[in-house]
Amino acid sequence: MIGMQTPIIDYINLLLETVGEDSGEVASYIPELARADPDRLAIAMATLDGEVYVAGDCDVEFTIQSISKPFTYALAIADQGLDVVLKHIDVEPSGDAFNEISLDPVTGKPRNPMINAGAIASHALVRGDDAEARVERILELYGRLAGRPLTIAEDVFESELSEADRNMALAYMLRTAGTLDGDPTDVVRGYTRQCSVSVTVRDLARMASVLAAGGRTPNGDQVIDSDVNRQVLSVMATCGMYDSAGDWLTSVGIPAKSGVAGGLMGVLPGQVGIAVFSPRLDAHGNSSRGVRLFERMNRDLGLHLM
Numbered sequence: 479m480i481g482m483q484t485p486i487i488d489y490i491n492l493l494l495e496t497v498g499e500d501s502g503e504v505a506s507y508i509p510e511l512a513r514a515d516p517d518r519l520a521i522a523m524a525t526l527d528g529e530v531y532v533a534g535d536c537d538v539e540f541t542i543q544s545i546s547k548p549f550t551y552a553l554a555i556a557d558q559g560l561d562v563v564l565k566h567i568d569v570e571p572s573g574d575a576f577n578e579i580s581l582d583p584v585t586g587k588p589r590n591p592m593i594n595a596g597a598i599a600s601h602a603l604v605r606g607d608d609a610e611a612r613v614e615r616i617l618e619l620y621g622r623l624a625g626r627p628l629t630i631a632e633d634v635f636e637s638e639l640s641e642a643d644r645n646m647a648l649a650y651m652l653r654t655a656g657t658l659d660g661d662p663t664d665v666v667r668g669y670t671r672q673c674s675v676s677v678t679v680r681d682l683a684r685m686a687s688v689l690a691a692g693g694r695t696p697n698g699d700q701v702i703d704s705d706v707n708r709q710v711l712s713v714m715a716t717c718g719m720y721d722s723a724g725d726w727l728t729s730v731g732i733p734a735k736s737g738v739a740g741g742l743m744g745v746l747p748g749q750v751g752i753a754v755f756s757p758r759l760d761a762h763g764n765s766s767r768g769v770r771l772f773e774r775m776n777r778d779l780g781l782h783l784m
């Protein structure tokens with residue numbers, strides 16, 4: 479490969495060739511994810527003008543999982559306004575695991591929209607006549623960001639819903655605390671559908687590039703308002719990597735979001751959207767080779783914003 483294509487493609491191929499041994503396990507609490515091929519490896523970089531550079535298993539589809547959370551948060555803010563959303567969900571890093579069953583003891587709200595509690599609350603704030611209409615609007619937004627229509631991996635959805643007790647517990651807790659309107663079962667079903675949207679690294683890199691461009695697609699559509707976009711990137715920077723957010727911000731230094739299927743998306747504002755896919759996860763539920771790839775890119779390219 480090396481020497482035959484553009485320097486960027488040479489570079490990202492080199493990254494995959496030299497990333498080294500993998501560690502960790504694929505997520506097992508969602509049965510269908512446990513069946514994923516653990517050795518898949520892919521990377522994509524999307525520039526703001528719509529160019530996407532890819533290497534590895536770049537056309538393999540996997541579910542977006544928690545990488546959906548920042549986009550749904552954006553839609554909730556667009557629908558309700560930031561003040562209303564802030565009345566339901568805080569923006570403080572939790573230092574806890576993504577599925578921690580807790581609310582802030584002082585405010586009684588989920589600590590941020592990147593952990594499951596806050597993401598379930600964000601999902602419920604998206605407008606829609608019913609649960610399915612909410613999911614349709616979410617899918618429509620994701621498709622505009624990815625530049626192609628996206629669909630739901632029904633097998634992963636069914637599988638995750640069959641084991642969704644913990645998220646159900648979170649939704650009932652939110653309702654008791656007064657931060658969730660609507661039926662918790664419907665909301666968790668919709669949230670689980672949101673997490674089961676099927677994407678490739680190309681899609682995620684392109685979605686990240688829209689965030690990098692202040693919410694504007696390469697065709698010039700302002701899909702996310704620039705103020706909302708800034709709110710989303712800020713929350714990704716402080717909370718996107720859960721209880722390793724501090725490590726991430728110091729060692730890589732850009733807003734990012736991981737998903738339990740092995741996707742990891744990073745945003746270098748004004749420059750590029752980057753996505754990697756490698757299903758084995760570290761102890762925080764983040765792709766372990768994905769984190770290493772971003773650390774290496776930071777060393778080579780100086781991604782760090784600080």
Ligand code: DON
Pocket residue numbers: 542543544545576577594638645670673736737738739762763764
């Ligand atoms: O709600 C869940 O547990 C999953 N649908 C998403 C979790 C996730 O992706 C955590 N991130 N690394």
